[in-house]
Amino acid sequence: MRPYPEEITKILARLKANPRGMSVTDLSRDLAINRNTASRYLDMLLISGEVEMRTYGKAKVFYPSQRVPLSAMINFSSDGVAILDRTLTIVQANDRILEIVRAGRDDVIGKPIGESRLSAFDHPLIRARIEDALGGDDVVEEVRFLRTGGELYFRMKILPTAFNDGSPGITIILEDITSQKLAEEALRTEEAKFRALVEDINDIIWNVGDDWTFSYVSPKSFDLLGYAPDEMVGRSLLDFVPAPEQERVAERLAGLLDRPFSLLHIPLLHRSGKSLVFEASGTPDFDEIGDFGGYRMVSRDVTERHQAERRVRGWKSFLHCIVQNIPDMVFVREIAGGKYVFFNRAAEAFVGGAPESLAGKEESAIFGPDLVPLISCGEAEMLQRQSPVECPAMPVVFQNGETHHLQTKKIPIAGEGGEMKYVLTIVRDITDHVRADALLADQRDLAEALGSASDLREALSICLDAAMQAAGVDAAAVYAVREEGRLERVAAFGLSAEAAARAERIDGEEAAVLIGGRTAAFPGDEDLRGTVTFTIVHGGMPVAVLVAGSRLTGLIPAAGVQALETIAAQAANVAGRILAQETVRIERDRAERYLDVAGVMIAGIRTDGTIERMNRTGCLALGYAETDLVGKNWFKTLVPTRLRPRLEANFRRLMEGASPPPGEEKGSLLARDGGEIGVLWRNTIVRDNDGRITGLVTSGLISGPPAEDVY
Template sequence: MGSTTDPLSLLLAALKEQPRGMSVSDLAAAVGINRNTVSRYLDVLLVAGQVEMKTYGKAKVFYPSQRVPIAAMLNFSSDLVLVLDRDRRIVQANDAICAFAGRERDDVIGKSIETSPLAAFDHPLIRSRITDALNGREAAEELRFLRHSDELFFRVKFLPTVFNDGTPGVTIILENITEARRAEEALRESESLFRSLVENISDLILNVEGDSTFSYVSPKSMEILGYTPEEMLQKTPFDFMPPADAGKVREQFDALFADPRPRVLFEWTMLHRDGSPVILEVSGTPIYDMIGDFTGYRMVCRDVTDRARALKRVAQWKSFLYSVVNNIPSMVFVREIERDMFVFANKAAEIFLGVTREEMAGKRADEIFPQEMATFFADGDRGIAGRSAPVEARVSLSGGRTLMLKKIPIYNSRGVLKYVLGIAEDITDRVSAENRLVAERDRAKGYLEAAGVMIAVIGANGTIDLVNRKGNEILGYAEGELTGKNWFMTVVPERLRERLQRNFQRLVAGGVEPPHSEKSPVVTRDGRERQVIWHNALLRDTDGRVVAMVSSGEEIAEDPDDQEHASCA
């Protein structure tokens, strides 16, 4: 045997040539070493796992080991593995750590960590833990490394190791936990976001277990119900409900838990701490555990108390308005444009047309109304589309009745004409009264025009409301020319104007009554004065207030001495 030949290698080579096994004596003869020395080397190879031994009686037979070498086993691991000797030199480095460093194994083996391509792991804490492991103490740490722009996290184990020759070493196993850390961080952020969302949304979140107790209550409970989440935990929804409502909700829960599936909105009434009712709009989502078993419901509850009250007020107003519309004396109809049919009629319409609203519903104008009304209502949206003001018309029916008809456009939220509101008012009696009034007015006007004296109506503010034909002739004005002008500034001589106007204001104030007759001059259009003897009467409204003075005057011969005695006309 050469002096430089490794005895262990010789023994292994001999065993490989005899895979059926060799005794100590056979090996001693094959390699030229005495039996005692061969026995010691075989013990080392057994400890190292490079040979196996079987006993046959007193004989020991040795075979090459069928186990995978430790270096090969290290390469199976996805963890980064280093083996250091007592001098902290790298004696083993698996494929994973070489790939991480981006170098070949030959560039790493035999070097210290700080001088190798793995210098990134030369950290004071790592050096300290290597010392501990060389002294027989196992250690583990979680470390953060910066590699280029990436932040990496490793769980590092330092394991005491003994080599074949009995010298100490260290096995360092680095488990890359970066993805786990990122997942944990994402989970924390998600939980933080969820917690912030739950705490800040306006809805109350409740987790209800199979026994109907709360296992989670969001902080919004304090704002909505006046209770802290801790006060509500392990209690049931029924503990916070009026007894009359609790029974109905129990039935809902029986249905929910018997058939777990997402439920659309339903309504709860719960009691605030102060005893006031709180109306909640609730939606339920089933909760399942990790193995898919149903465990309860997550309830999202929105406080709709104000909305419910508003809807109730709207419903009340609708009922009130419906009652008003249904009972007003005018006829009211609603016609739908798209289907060209009437969908509503009030009580007055039923009485006037002699048919019920049910009989009118779904019919066209020509099937409901007399011809004169049908012509107005049957033209659909013609002449009304795009308008906001109503369209009006007066029609006379063949039976002698007179109606005032209106069509009012009703648009939807998109500005499209949806309905036409029709109103029909029977104005027969009013038209008859107007006609009588016009006849009486014309007759009275005829009397005034036929009178042989001047007649003037002066309003409470001194303006001329009326002067008859005789008065216009005396004063020299055309018919209607004086209407609206101030009596005192137009027909009263300037020297008498202030005094007569002051007397008129006292009459209007109700302090005095006008004399039965008086003389007072007037100024004609051409500036001449003419003497008139006046008879005055005050016109009052229903409250007794003076609204005008009616004066009738008869021209007389001039008497200069009488001009200073003029009163007010």
């Protein structure tokens, strides 16, 4: 590498001694060299990456470059990395590649690749790829290394590399893909196991077309039916069904359409003539365009399930006990005769009859006209779909006068042949859920109302209305916290006129007690009992106090206290928003006043050239009101015609970021009376948080006679 001139060494030394940066002028003066010479050497250092440059206005400031050694960077990589020069001598190697070849750094660094522990890469095939990389091509290949303890697989990348002196080299990167290769091998092993599982399990796996013709049969068919798979493929499922059952099975299969099914009983004949019953489950198979193409089915022999059926009868007794004691009302009705055959205890209590007096009766003989819509809801849809249907809740008035919300669910029950035989009706009392939803809706409505509140007083009044409705208290009041802990009542409900007059303002110890939430008596009205107080806090400081009390009970119910706590929490949230908005409004008004009293003309211009803001000084100088200018085009309204094309073009370049704004310039503007006034302008580009240009702020001093504008 060519040595640096003496001046470059001195420049680097001066920059290191001045880490805050130096300009070209500073360096040329410091080193007593020509400014052009200093600039040329700095450009050389900038290109080589040994210095960095930042621009401040028109000045260029240079800093020492912050570099990280290449050897440290490549050691952060989990891949093996080796860097070779044009003679294939190893220049750098990270720890990972040294670990792969089980060598020390001294065994490889500075040695030709063929004489080092990386000699495996000196294979003729790899050598050819290295030559391609030296010629500028990227090379990616998979390689396998054999070493004691097993095989290693790598994805090798050979990349062309350039050194600081411009000489070519290569970088070899080894990505360890051993785990991936092992996973692929494991996947192939698992696929083989799955294939063996399909062939060895006790169930038969079938693939049938839309006409129920077998396209695949697993080998287990020979053990269970006596037929080899090739004896069944191409034949219809119905060919193996006993003749007396074929019509019924065909109708049942036709009713499935393209829906999935499970536990479908299909009678089949063994090759020996023995009748068997198979239980099948199927998943519909669709082709690429979504047309139904048949089923994938799994079936098993359930002929000898009589032992299991005895266990099922025991479970039926157990389940009957459960159904009898659940709180939901359960009714079972025959589809054919329309008669009810089962009521659980909750259903009997609901209709008011004994089991012996209800069983065998039709709907009209059991339920009154007001209950028929509830009981029959969804039944027609269920019969059509042959699947469960859940109806919306309906209000029903009980004999004690209370209104309950009941929800009905209809479930079809099939008989032994698979046909629908019973309708199971379950009626659930969801009154508690409905009331909880109503309470949640009230809280949501409160949040929406608070969101529209324009000030703290309005927000606190809204909270008081909600407290009276949700908590069920007899009286409530809300106080705003003022200076020095003084309380000022914002609103109150349920107080007598005398009590209301006595507690409009509270200060001193009584105010401190209320703010601390420790009061036991309602302010101004000692007849109220069970008083509770909630302090509304924002930013760690109390902003308001909510007080509620009851005349009828000694304590407000727990549900009421919980509702008041929620209201206080919502009030605290909205108080933060309102106070923040108030702070922003005050700051905005202060900024507006600053603009209006400024002694210079200030205007804001959007990227499309329309006027967004003009301060009072500018309006007075031009003879316009601000409302006359806002939204108008700056150039068409205020720029003289002779200057307009050039200045509009300059403005577009500014908004596109193609050129920086000029410094202080003289220009001309058209006043409302048609005259021109001279202005000394200073322009500033406005950007958003993402750095995009959103407009221009221009300020100017009225300087007398008109001048040519420049942007």
